[in-house]
Amino acid sequence: MLDSSQSMERFLASVERRAFRMAQIATNSTDDALDIVQEAMLNLVKRYGAKPEEEWKPLFYRILVNSIRDWYRRTRVRNRWRSWMQTIGKANDAEALDPIESFADPAAHNPEDQVIIGDSVAALDSALRILPPRQQQAFLLRAWEDLSVRETAVVMRCSAGSVKTHYARAVRTLRKLLEDHRP
Amino acid sequence: MTQDNNDHENVFLDRVRRTLDDSADNLDARTLSQLTQARHRALEKAKSKPSIHRRPFWLSLAGLVTAAAVVFLAIFLTRDPSGPQHYSAIEDVEILAASENPEFFADMEFYAWLAEEMEDAG
Structure with a gap:
């Protein structure tokens, strides 16, 4: 042990x-x-x-x-x-x-350009950095760290409802930024 | 949300997770070494300085009792029974512990004067 x-x-x-x-x-x-x-x-x-x-x-x-x-x-x-x-x-x-x-010039880290040059990690990082901090955290904790809504709410010191809202908005923005512009 | 949209979202999220996993798995050697050093430093500090949560209860209690005794002894030894200031330390504690606004205590003289005026008038 x-x-x-x-x-x-x-x-x-x-x-x-x-x-x-x-x-x-x-x-x-x-x-x-x-x-x-x-x-x-x-x-x-x-x-x-x-x-x-x-x-x-x-x-x-x-x-x-x-x-x-x-x-x-x-x-x-x-x-x-x-x-x-x-x-x-x-x-x-x-x-x-x-x-x-x-x-900062938002065009300097345009995720669309980075997807086109095939750098998927850099494109994802840039897209994630465009999100407001709370949406970024809710997304990473829920989607990547696989924390439950309740656990994420405890980590972020907010309500479960806020976590759901932040997460849904983050997914919508990321899909718009990354999925729609896939080469 | 429709089933089709849900499927699309799941595919998108899987792709994002894979990209994030790849980025974490392929960190450069310098960063990995610094992370290992940070982890060892954290564990070393924990060994050298035991957490307060691991301290026996009686030890924490003894510390609190000693601190309280020192404070009361200091108040007792420094008070001057001849003058009106011998209550000052205790008054300070009372002011800090009171629920009233601190400005109330700053205006104490004014309230005392007002009470006297009202008594005289009555």
Whole structure:
């Protein structure tokens, strides 16, 4: 029989790749995704290591989703600050900032183009990144991690109804973006 | 949702799952190594610093009792029975624990004056 640290190691090894991909899709950054997964692993072991093994999966994803949400908050604040500093800098140079310049060009990651060049992973990642964060999370947890509606609701701290709505909207958008444009 | 649409959706979802599985199975060696290191670091930390949940109940209770004793001892030793301020620490605790808005306590002098005025008038 495995002791608890062996069971935990086996569990973490079984979820780390998918968790990393979830975080990478959310952040579009390998380094940030690695930091998020490491933080989620540490918190699970430290805070919930003594919990029964069958509870680890929803707990781990709950921590992961929280860490991703914190990353969104930090990034929003950082971007606002950076945008404000740029505005000040440009105002000093007597140049007005075009607010449209602050936003990413959606055409830069057009999933349609990427499907055409046959890069299905990149196309899927781009399509998933177009989704609002809650829809992205509901989709990945339900469709990929195979969590039930109830488990997903616990992980995302929302109602089962919200999970169903987020998931249905995500599927509709992804089908429109990816299926309709298959070569 | 029609059966046909349902079938289409299932085919689409299977394709998405396969693509995601492939992406997770084909992570580069550097990322895999970093994930393994992160996992080992998490497990090492757990070994070096036992979780609070694993601490025996009596140890947590003893810690709480000690902390409470230190706080009460500090209040008792630092109070000055000669002046009106000897209730300040206890008053602070009462204010923190009270349900009233903190502004209410900031305006205490005003309420005391109002009560005196009403008594005088009555």
